[in-house]
Amino acid sequence: MAVSANRLELVQIADAVAREKNIDRRIVIEAMADAISKAARARYGQETNIRTEINPQSGEIKLQRLLEVVEDVEDYHTQIQLGDARERQPDAEVGMFIAEQLPPMDFGRIAAQSAKQVIVQKVREAERDRQFEEYKDRVGEIVNGSVKRVEYGNVIVDLGRGEGIIRRDEGIPRELYKYGDRIRAYVYDVRREQRGPQVFLSRSHPQFMAKLFQMEVPEIYDGIIEIRAVARDPGSRAKIAVISRDSSIDPVGACVGMRGSRVQAVVGELSGEKIDIIPWSPDAASFIVNALQPAEVAKVVLDEDANRIEVVVPDDQQSLAIGRRGQNVRLASQLTGWAIDILTEEKESERRQAEFQERSELFMEALDVDEMVGQVLASEGFTSIEEVAYVEPEEISEIDGFDAETAEEIQTRAREYLERIEGELDEKRRELGVEDELRDIPGLTSAMMVAVGEKDEVKTMEDFAGYAVDDLTGWRERKDGETIIYEGTLSDFGVSAEEAEAMIMHARQAVGWVTEEEEAEGDAGAEAEAEEASV
Incomplete structure (x- = not known):
């Protein structure tokens, strides 16, 4: 037919x-x-x-x-x-x-x-x-295309078999594109939307730079060198932390390349963005010192509970460590995940002297001793009246100029002072209406009970059971590359997240919100999830 x-x-x-x-x-x-x-x-x-x-x-x-x-x-x-x-x-x-x-x-x-x-x-x-099917599996890759049009600062990219968009905040500042320009970008998201699938591209994403290094450095592509962290101020400066799995290969030298050829190829793609290549270290202090390059660091003091580090630098290195508009310390903080405080040696010395004077005056007033005794106790490393009251007597009697009788007298005065303060706090707690039952919560002192009563008007066990851990310990948020710290009700008492959780769970069991069996099941589930995450 x-x-x-x-x-x-x-x-x-x-x-x-x-x-x-x-x-x-x-x-x-x-x-x-x-x-x-x-x-x-x-x-x-x-x-x-x-x-x-x-x-x-x-x-x-x-x-x-x-x-x-x-x-x-x-x-x-x-x-x-x-x-x-x-x-x-x-x-x-x-x-x-x-x-x-x-x-x-x-x-x-x-x-x-x-x-x-x-x-x-x-x-x-x-x-x-x-x-959508083609690009949903390409998230995390670099794609090439040509500029199709520019709308209100957003660049529409022709990818050959589809379109992508570089939003204004995902581009490198001061980069200008016109129709037909070749462009390279990182696919960070692909979504189904009413007007069709949207392929979101970025040139400012930290992983864009990491992928460029992977393309330029064969050792990274082969897995011999690993990129552990990246921090960028797009178009201006960046820091990248690398580590080698082969001790015979220098990770920094491999990324720099012969006469800087490899790093310059990446710099050229990123419109001249200056890149600091830093050796990664499992030791937080060493890593942070490396991250603050090119500034020299004299001393670091870690506060692991607060995830905060204090860095002491020579007076002439302060501006270099902080960087223009705080750029160097901000990028180092992003790279390491630690909040970094920069102090000069002079300021640190002044602060130490102020703390020494404050402790000396505390001992003089609380123990009713003269200035010399207060200063001796402070210089020996005692930081609180509790330490003086409850250390072994030998630790005090062995101090030059002190004997066993003097040590006993000092500890007696310290305990009497603490009992007096405890009585005053207990009276204040009653005035605030905080009930006696809260004394049953392990680790909750009279001073803490006054704090929860004053700040949050918490008075009963049920009130306390309604707390979240962050309410007591505080929390951190990253915003615009900065770490913002929000104080909790018990932040001044150095209560850890584990201790706060134990207090809250005790209160919830006491009022019957949860049982010991349910808590045990929750702990077992959390441990299982942690094991799965680590595998």
Whole structure:
């Protein structure tokens, strides 16, 4: 049987659209069939159930009306009586569908336009699905493209088989693009949205620089050198921490390359962004000292509970350590994950002297001793009255100029002072209405009870059970590269997160919110999750 020209044309159109849009040919054929069905319903009635079949080789079109077999016909457009159905198909049963051939039809202008819209819509949906499927697995990769247009600072990039967008805040400042410019960017997200899949690109993302180094440094690509952390001030300066798995390979030298060729290739792609390559160290203090390069560091003091570090630098190194507008210390903080305080040697010495004087005066007032005794205790490393009261007597009696009798007298005065302060705090607690039952919470002192009563008006065990750990210990948030510290009710008492959680859980058990079994199950679940995360 000869195939008519218009049928061949239908198959050719399907092939052309499939190639142009890079989608499956079957999807185009199905879209055409849906379009013809819609046009046929415009002629035979919208309620008619019409099925269209297109032969993918010959282009031959078959139109069929589907009728449901029923006992009693209510709608002759969609149903057929069982007896009539068995005349056409002897094995027909109620619930089956009988196909009735329809004659070929010529489409009017409106029907053809409607069919075209259906095809366009179906093809567009298939194209969007194809683009999403292609790019959803490419998150974390670098892609190349050309600038298609620039809208309000956002750069639309033609990726060849799709489009991506570099939003204004994901570009490198002062970079200007025009139509046709070649561009390289990092795919950081792909989302399905109402207007189609969106491929979000970035040139300011820290991992963009990491991926560029991976492309330029074979040792990183092979896994011999690992990038542990990246911090960027896009277009200005960046720090990257690297470590080598092979002790014979210098990670910094490998990343710099012969005469700086490798790092300069990355700098050129990032519009001249200065890059500090830093050796990573498992020792936090050493890593932070490295991260503050090129500044020299005299001393560091770590506070692991607060995740904070104090760095002492020579007076002439302060501006270099902080950097222009705080850039150097900010990037070092981002790189290491520690909050960094910069102090000069002079300021640190002044602070030590002030702390020494403060402790001396505390001992003089609390223990009723002269200035010399107060200063001796402070110089021996005692920082609080509690330490003086409860250390072994020998630690005091062994101090030059002190004997056993003097040590005993000092400790007696220290304990009397603490008892007096405890009595005053207990009286204040009662005035605030904080109930005695809170004394049963392990680790909760009278001073802490006064604090929760004053700051949060917590008075009962049930009130205390409503706390979250952060309410007591405080928390940190990263914002614009800065670490913002929010104080908790018990921050001044040095309460750790574990201690705060134990206090809260004791209160919740006391008021019956949880049982010991439920707490044990929760701890077991947390341990299992931690083990899974570490695997």
